[in-house]
Amino acid sequence: THASHEKVWFWTKKDYNDWMDSPEAQNSNHGLYAYMEEENGEVLDSEKLGNMWKSLRAAWADLTQRNLAPDTWGKASTMAWNFVHSTMERTYPLLKLAEGGWKLETLCTNLYSSWRQS
Template sequence: MVVDNPTGSAYPNICFWTQTKFNEWSNSPGAHTDKNWKMSFLEDTNSATMFRDTIKAIRKGMCTGWMELVSTGMAPKSWSKACASTRVLFHSMMEKSFPIFKLTHNGWKLDHLCANYYPGWVRNNSNKAGEWLTNKAMKTED
């Protein structure tokens, strides 16, 4: 999939271009009839939710990206404290591997995933003092 400078109007089939649209939908009773409602925002250009294997590959890619941030000294202790250059680097790495992350307003889908999964990854890959565990193999999936 090639996605260059997308806009919501260029991809009318995407249901959750903005986080507001996803939040409105996820708070509706109908959302909870979908067993995969928490990941429904990960959609292709036809609004189909990503397959489980694709979501697993995305999570593995995120963990690999976070390891890269640790190795370059750019990894934040919490995703909300990530500086602009860290976010730009991480988004560019992930968007190159998974162009679906370009199909969103201001990268909210990737930031949403990071907000949900980064805390657990940090817990598994740092000690109680908050130091990164570099002498063991970091986990690529939590």
């Protein structure tokens, strides 16, 4: 819960969106993935983000092998959604530091289409 992880800045997508509209965000060097944070509130570095994306692409490849890969992430079945979330959250527990899994959902929504087309 957010109460047990007080250093996490962006527990909800609204927290992140509100921050993005703030002057602080405009002067920040955290980049587009400022919401990808460790338990201590530190933003992931590019190497960790790259490793996470590699794992995410592997999970999507597994969906393809199982004939569960949707055309767009918004059309993912419950089985596909659960598979990706459980796989990624097991490897990257920091993805659980978000209400309703919004951080992983945002990543999937932003990255899936370009992966699917490649």
